[in-house]
Structures are given as C-alpha cells and as structure tokens.
Amino acid sequence: MDRVAIIGVSMTQFGVREGSWIRDLLSEAAMDCIETTGIVPKNIDHVYVSNMASGEFEGQTGIMNALVHDIGAIPAYTARIDQTSASGGAGIYAAWQSIASGQSDMTLLVGGEKMTHTSTSMATEIISTLTHPVEYKHGVTLPSFAGLIAQLYLHKYNASRESLAKVAVKNHKNGVDNPHAHFRKEVDIEAVLNSPIVADPLRLYDFCPITDGSAALMFCSESRAKKITQDYVVITGIGGATDTHVVHERREPTTLDAVVNSSNKAYEMANKTPNDIDVAELHDMFTILEILQSEDLGFFNKGEGWKAVEQGVTDIDGELPINTSGGLKSKGHPLGASGVAQVHELYHQLMGTAGKRQVDAKTGLACNIGGFGNCAITTILESI
Amino acid sequence: MDRVAIIGVSMTQFGVREGSWIRDLLSEAAMDCIETTGIVPKNIDHVYVSNMASGEFEGQTGIMNALVHDIGAIPAYTARIDQTSASGGAGIYAAWQSIASGQSDMTLLVGGEKMTHTSTSMATEIISTLTHPVEYKHGVTLPSFAGLIAQLYLHKYNASRESLAKVAVKNHKNGVDNPHAHFRKEVDIEAVLNSPIVADPLRLYDFCPITDGSAALMFCSESRAKKITQDYVVITGIGGATDTHVVHERREPTTLDAVVNSSNKAYEMANKTPNDIDVAELHDMFTILEILQSEDLGFFNKGEGWKAVEQGVTDIDGELPINTSGGLKSKGHPLGASGVAQVHELYHQLMGTAGKRQVDAKTGLACNIGGFGNCAITTILESI
Numbered sequence: 001m002d003r004v005a006i007i008g009v010s011m012t013q014f015g016v017r018e019g020s021w022i023r024d025l026l027s028e029a030a031m032d033c034i035e036t037t038g039i040v041p042k043n044i045d046h047v048y049v050s051n052m053a054s055g056e057f058e059g060q061t062g063i064m065n066a067l068v069h070d071i072g073a074i075p076a077y078t079a080r081i082d083q084t085s086a087s088g089g090a091g092i093y094a095a096w097q098s099i100a101s102g103q104s105d106m107t108l109l110v111g112g113e114k115m116t117h118t119s120t121s122m123a124t125e126i127i128s129t130l131t132h133p134v135e136y137k138h139g140v141t142l143p144s145f146a147g148l149i150a151q152l153y154l155h156k157y158n159a160s161r162e163s164l165a166k167v168a169v170k171n172h173k174n175g176v177d178n179p180h181a182h183f184r185k186e187v188d189i190e191a192v193l194n195s196p197i198v199a200d201p202l203r204l205y206d207f208c209p210i211t212d213g214s215a216a217l218m219f220c221s222e223s224r225a226k227k228i229t230q231d232y233v234v235i236t237g238i239g240g241a242t243d244t245h246v247v248h249e250r251r252e253p254t255t256l257d258a259v260v261n262s263s264n265k266a267y268e269m270a271n272k273t274p275n276d277i278d279v280a281e282l283h284d285m286f287t288i289l290e291i292l293q294s295e296d297l298g299f300f301n302k303g304e305g306w307k308a309v310e311q312g313v314t315d316i317d318g319e320l321p322i323n324t325s326g327g328l329k330s331k332g333h334p335l336g337a338s339g340v341a342q343v344h345e346l347y348h349q350l351m352g353t354a355g356k357r358q359v360d361a362k363t364g365l366a367c368n369i370g371g372f373g374n375c376a377i378t379t380i381l382e383s384i
Numbered sequence: 385m386d387r388v389a390i391i392g393v394s395m396t397q398f399g400v401r402e403g404s405w406i407r408d409l410l411s412e413a414a415m416d417c418i419e420t421t422g423i424v425p426k427n428i429d430h431v432y433v434s435n436m437a438s439g440e441f442e443g444q445t446g447i448m449n450a451l452v453h454d455i456g457a458i459p460a461y462t463a464r465i466d467q468t469s470a471s472g473g474a475g476i477y478a479a480w481q482s483i484a485s486g487q488s489d490m491t492l493l494v495g496g497e498k499m500t501h502t503s504t505s506m507a508t509e510i511i512s513t514l515t516h517p518v519e520y521k522h523g524v525t526l527p528s529f530a531g532l533i534a535q536l537y538l539h540k541y542n543a544s545r546e547s548l549a550k551v552a553v554k555n556h557k558n559g560v561d562n563p564h565a566h567f568r569k570e571v572d573i574e575a576v577l578n579s580p581i582v583a584d585p586l587r588l589y590d591f592c593p594i595t596d597g598s599a600a601l602m603f604c605s606e607s608r609a610k611k612i613t614q615d616y617v618v619i620t621g622i623g624g625a626t627d628t629h630v631v632h633e634r635r636e637p638t639t640l641d642a643v644v645n646s647s648n649k650a651y652e653m654a655n656k657t658p659n660d661i662d663v664a665e666l667h668d669m670f671t672i673l674e675i676l677q678s679e680d681l682g683f684f685n686k687g688e689g690w691k692a693v694e695q696g697v698t699d700i701d702g703e704l705p706i707n708t709s710g711g712l713k714s715k716g717h718p719l720g721a722s723g724v725a726q727v728h729e730l731y732h733q734l735m736g737t738a739g740k741r742q743v744d745a746k747t748g749l750a751c752n753i754g755g756f757g758n759c760a761i762t763t764i765l766e767s768i
Contacts, residue, residue, distance in 0.1 A: 056445075080467070
C-alpha cells in the first residue's frame, strides 16, 4: 500500500497573540506551510481545519471556508474537525483518510485556536462544556478531575509528588529551546511545589497555559512525495478510541482506556511495539496526564511512569525523550493546534532539523487526548 | 474497488422538539439506525457527528463523545464534522472515507441540530457567523443574499416570480406524505405570494423553517454489506468544493461554482452524467437555491431551471423529481441533519420503500450546500 507522507510543517508563535484572530492564525500557519513545501494552493484538494470552538470564543464560524478563500485554494474541499482538545489529532486522522482513500492528492491540515482574549474563567467555562453536564454543571471541571486523579495515583502507587513537578520542570527546560513556545523559561521543582494550589495536590505550574496559536501539516501519498521532495516522513500507524464520557464510570480511573485502545490500533497498523518508539509527544495538559499516558501507551508498567520521570528516562537526553517540544506545558495548548503541533515536533525530530532539541530518532509517537481521556488519537511516524 | 454501501437509515421527527436536546436527538436517530440494521453498537468502529453549532445553540460541546457513550459504542473512534449548513454532506464524506481508507469496517453517521429553543433572531445571528464578517457585520445575512440573487436571477433570465413560489408549493405538497416532515400541509401559489416579505422579492414561504431534528446512516463496504443484508445502496460518486467566502467576489452570482465543481467530481467518479439521475434532493434553504442548483448540477441549462419548475419537470410525477422528501422547505432544516436526511430519502427511493412518495429511480443525487454556496458536497447513490 502507498503510505501517507507529511512533506512539510509549520507553526505560528504560540502565546498571547493580541490583535490576531483565529482566521489570522490559521492563514499564517497555512501560508508558511505552503511556502515551505512549495505547493501551489490551487493544487491542494482538501483542507481540514482542526478547531474546537471558534464560535464560542470569537463568535466566528465557517472559518474553514474563510481559510480556503484567504490562501487562494478555492475550489478545494474543506471541513472543520472537532474532537475537543484532541481536534488536532482528529484532523490528522481526517487528512490521513483523505489521502488513503484516494479522494485527495494533496491535503493541508491547519489546527488553531484563539483563546487569550477571553478571561480565564470564561475559557474554562467554554472548555468545560466538552464534559458531561452531570460533571460541569456541578462544578467538576477538567482541572478538578486532574487533582482527584493525581491524588488517587499518588496514593495507589505510592508515587512521589515531586515526580509530577518534575514533568513540569522537564518540559519547561525543553521549551526554552523551542522558539515557537509560549513559555521559554526554566522552572525548578520548588517553584512548582510552591505555586498556588489549583486542585489539590496540583498547583498552577502543573497546568498548561491558555494560549493562542496555529500549526499546519501538508499530506500526500508517499509515491507523490517522492516526486516532490527528499524531505518527508511517513505515518505508519494511526488509531482513535473513546472512553466513558463520565469519568466516574471508568473501570479504573488512573488508566486512560482510550489511550490504550487508540495506541493498540496504531501499533498494530505500524507493526511496532512501545519499545520501538524513540521519541514521543504526549498530551501534558496536566502533569499527571503525561505520566498516565506514558504507562497507557505501554512505555512503562502501570504505576511506574512516575519513576521513569524521576530517573530521567523521559528527559531529552534520556532513553525515551517525551515532549522535546516543551509539551503543552511550556509550548501552550491552543486546543485545535496542539495535536498538529505534536506532529510538527516529531517531523523535525525525524528529519534531524530539531536544532538544539534534536534527539536520535527514527520512530516517533504522538498522543492527543480529548477531555480527560474521553477520546484519544495516537499517531506513529517514521523517517524514510 | 470495493464500493461503500449504506445498509440502513433513520431519522427523528423533524419539527419543534420541545424538551429534547441535541444529545437526545442524536441518540434517538442513532438507536433507530442501530435497531434497523441490527448492528451491535460494539461492532461500530467510527462514529461521525454532523453538527454545526451545539456550543452556540445549547452551550454543549463534546456531543460526539457523549453519543458514543450513550449508545454503548465505546471504544469507537468519533469526531464532529462541521461544514456549516452542509455539515451533513461533510459527515457523509468523512464516513465514506473512513470505509474507503480501510480504517473502519462499520461507520455510523449521525447528523443533528437543536435550534427552536432560541429566538429566530438569535438563530439567524448564530447562522450568520458562518459568513464573512464583512457581510454579516454590515447586516447582510443569508436571507438577504437570497433576495438579492433572486432579484438578479429574475431580471437576468426573464424568469417568473411564480416559478420561485412553485418550488415552495411543490415541496410542501411532497412533504404532506413524509411523516418525518416539520410541515405537512399544502400551500398554494397565492399563499406564497401573499406571505410577508422577508427580502424582496422573497417572502416568508420562500424560506425553510428553523427546525430541530436528527438523521443517521450506517456505512460499510459493499463486500461486508452483502454478508449482512439484501437491503443496501451504494455511493458511487462523491465530491466537495468551495467558492469565494464573500459572495460579492463571485464571477457570476447566479452560478454556484461550488455546486458545479463538487458535482463534476461526483459525476466523474460515478461515471455518470446529469441525464443519468432519476431523483434528486437539493438544498432548498430558499426557493431560489433549488433552481440555481438544478442548473449548476447540469439538469437544466443556466437560466432555464425556473421553466422546468413551471412545466412540472421536477414534480414528483415529473421527468426528474426533486425533493420528494419535501426538501428543507417543508421537512425543515436542522443544519447538521439536513444533508444526512437527503440521503435518508434517496435510500428509501432507491430501495423502493418511500411509500406514497415513491418514484421510479435507480440513481439518486444529493446536493448539500454551506452558506450561499460557499461550499457544496454532492453525493451520487445507486441501487444494486
């Protein structure tokens, strides 16, 4: 089978992008990706936009039609893909399918979200509507879930609070070398442990920020890619899965079954095991989530992910570097952009163009999750 | 190539569904489709939800994850597909690709929108945000575009005002026999011509209503369909395209280029011409739109669609019946559901199960449009 290739990537500066609106951010990333790849906009067949809530954040919908117009890609087909905070991963899946099904010869995916113009409480309220009403109407938001499940994890596996803080410390350190990151400053364990409590035991520095930004990827078949460039990576595995929409119905709250199931599909398709993964971008919306995912993806045994962090296994110079980009924690989490930006990082790691963040990697894995693991999409990429 | 089949369909009552919310409507259609097809929810691989704006209408997002939970389909992958008023068509395209790319063996598509709990002005405002800000911020809504372009069409092609009214009369007549339709009453030409002016020359009865409802389709490969049932239709052509996002930049405002381009793709893929189409469901959000589409799909020459309506060619007993379901005009237009409900009607027409609305048809075409033709998706279905 002709594999699906990514022939170029781009991302905007993540951060507080005052004066830019969602349409500006999407166009900026799209035009950069078009310029990088040299693809003529008129030759793009499908354009997918990963975005959760431009209507709620900005009172603007139809942003995918606007984007196609703005970048000169009419009459390309377009649709917006929403899978809450995993909209980027869902967009990757849609773009992959458009190529694999033969409907598109060249597909542009652009993910983005504009969030910082609203108050933190309003942004939290918009995000909360992605959970079950029985949860958010009683005040159980995603951060409070993170606190509850972190508490359970620490208790159940006798894990150290410091290991959670270490995730933040590690990802901030990596982010310093990422010019696109929202935060480019190191924090130490004391700073995390002394930051204000948000949801006990988690504190402010255990959470990713609210961020504006956009990222883009260009997809085509490998046979077509070969005619265009030497610089591409291939997607060899991809899969998505859901878990209960109410977290209290989970069989085991410290296991994200959607991550388990989506990664099993991706591993099977790529004919890989967790041991084959050289570098990974995980969805560290909260520090606890990176540890849970590192276990549910099969990198470490259940209840031992925290030890791997403490031992430096997931450091940039460790055995399995996780979130070399800085992760959502320091890079920022513009919902629809995050899954796309994960693959942006893996592309550069596999191509050997990650600059100061470069690690030795031939196979990378991205895991993007919606809600508190209500849905997950896992993508495996390989260099050629 | 193994073609993509639709093995079962369902739709809820369209209308004012007081007391039901978007989640209720989606679940109702989904469960009906599951029951009709006998597919066990756990055997569904992908679930797509076509919906434009549940966050704006209801303050509820994540509805696709909720649906998968509610119907017992966990761990099925899911995403929400938005292409404004063409979200249903875009969902069909996503579902088609999921099967054609081999990622899913069984895909459920559910389209729906809950709108009537808001005021008409609020609903119009939410819908208006799908157009370019330069338009809606200056008060140019979709209904006013319809008025402007109807005026131009009547003038340019010396068409009769009565032909527009006749579209409403025809579709209301068809809707009487559709038990799922929002309105099941005939109107006569005088009633249309004497209804209140909305956007000159168009009057209230030239417009579809604001409606709640949901519809669902079950997709699998034809080879799998054959093992399950004798009752299926195949999608032999599908294509989507965009046009300028600002209507005043169109080369010729009475031609919907997105319809032309999307249908050309679908015809080519199906190896069909407009002459091969036996029955069609068009996007008659406004009466003028049905006439424009009937020309841009190649059924009639440009400027002659109005004559076909006057001559009864598109009547249910005419040469090319259009909107046997009653169309958006009498069936109603719950944004995300409409494109799905179009194919619901064609399935029944091709299967010979359309009851009093039955026509003689082996090949059907659905055209779902977003905005004022900002995007269009055309689907061609055939009986086996």
